[in-house]
Amino acid sequence: MSWNFQEIEDTVQQEAKYILDFQRLEAFRTKYLGRKGLLQEIYASLSNLPHDQRPLVGKNANDLRNNISIIIETKQKEIKSRQAQSPAADIDITIPGVAAPVGHQHILTQTIDEICGIFAGLGFVVQEGPEIETEFNNFTALNIPVDHPSRDAFDTFYLELPDPGHQGRYQLLRSHTSPAQIRVMQKNQPPLAVIVPGRVYRPDAADASHSFMFHQIEGLLVNEDVKFSELKGLLTVFCRRLFGEKTKMRFRPHFFPFTEPSAEVDISCYICDGKGCSVCRRKGWLEIMGCGMVHPKVFLAAGYPEGKYKGLAFGLGVERITMLKYGIEDIRLFFENDIRFLEQF
Ligand SMILES: [Zn+2]
Missing domain, CATH: 1.10.287 (Helix Hairpins)
Structure with a gap:
């Protein structure tokens, strides 16, 4: 070849x-x-x-x-x-692109926005308070006595930060959103109506219904003349907007140090309509929030003149409301960051 x-x-x-x-x-x-x-x-x-x-x-x-x-x-x-x-x-521009996943608001943020939105529509102003609080704002000003079990180190996260205004006392991670009431009143004169969402902390062992961190929403309305009937009317409107127009409510007498009189609010179970089911544990009612008329001592602690003002206050747990609304049975699901759970909402 x-x-x-x-x-x-x-x-x-x-x-x-x-x-x-x-x-x-x-x-x-x-x-x-x-x-x-x-x-x-x-x-x-x-x-x-x-x-x-x-x-x-x-x-x-x-x-x-x-x-x-x-x-x-x-x-x-x-x-x-x-x-x-x-x-x-x-680059081959004819190859289909890879779509970047678009995120969305966490279900708890959606609930907070919905609740704050309802109250904003009723004239409330949304405010926030710090998560690190003084012992004074978190307890003393809210008429919670020094020997109250919630002040125990087993029930509150104390920080190694001295409280500058109150010698011998320490700052802490707020155990409820109520100290924001004190801050708002110290800075503003009535009439006022605020709604305060935020994180709160308690040293609870995590289980299906407890978390060391969770969310509350606090409401406060102060004026020269506020009646308990206004509290009832306000919360009735709120519950109907959130859970549906057919929702019935009941107020059960209760005790909170910072309100007098105080009540816990139940709504008729929106699943069984009050007949009794597994969600309401056969009771027909669901406990959703605490409320009451602001205790005169709280006004004094905030620096308001004695006897001049009246007010109503309420507080609710965001996780509890969300769990009730969407039939979620374990609070830990909110915080595990499991996308398979979160993307359902
Ligand atoms: Zn039920």
């Missing part, structure tokens, strides 16, 4: 003109220099040639291999520099 090296060289030069990307370059290399490529074929044929022809054919084959190697090297540099100049040139 004889080889026309001139013709091969021409073909190689011709093909080289069309090498514009790495894919073609690799095909070109395989065709000539690969294990089953043309050069291997030429070298393999040497043994069948007459002895006197072998040196010339061998030299021609070596020249051809060198030329092809130079072409490959040059082309590699060309393609690289072209890609560096315009990276998009090598």
Whole structure:
């Protein structure tokens, strides 16, 4: 077999003109220099040639291999520099894109927004308070006596931060949103109506219904004349907007140090309509919040003149409301950050 090296060289030069990307370059290399490529074929044929022809054919084959190697090297540099100049040139714009996942508000944030939205529509202003509070605001000003069990270190996270205003006392992670009442009243004169959402902390062991951190929403309305009937009317409107117009309510007498009189509020179970089911534990009622008329001592602690104002206050747990509304049975689900749970809402 004889080889026309001139013709091969021409073909190689011709093909080289069309090498514009790495894919073609690799095909070109395989065709000539690969294990089953043309050069291997030429070298393999040497043994069948007459002895006197072998040196010339061998030299021609070596020249051809060198030329092809130079072409490959040059082309590699060309393609690289072209890609560096315009990276998009090598991107196949017809391939479908990868959509970036779009997040959404956490279910608890949605509930907070919904509740605050209802009260904002009733004229309340949304305010926030700090999560690190003084013992005075969290307990003393709210008429919670020094020997009250909630002041125990087992029930409150105390911080190693001295309370500047009250010697010998420490600051703490607020155990409820009620201290925000004190802050609001210290800064504002009535009439006022505020709604305060926020995180609160208690050293509870985590289980299906307890978490060391959870959310509350506090409401406070103060004016010269506020009646308990207004508290009832306000909360009735709120519960109907949140749970539906058919919702019935009942107020059960209760005790809170910072309100007098105080009550706990139940709504008729929106699942069984009061007949009794597993959600309401056969009672037909669901406990959803605490409320009452602001205790005169709280007004004094906030710096208001004695007997001048009256007020109503209420507080509710965001997790509890959300669990009731959506039939969620374990509070830990809110905080485990499991996307399979969160994306359902
Ligand atoms: Zn029920």
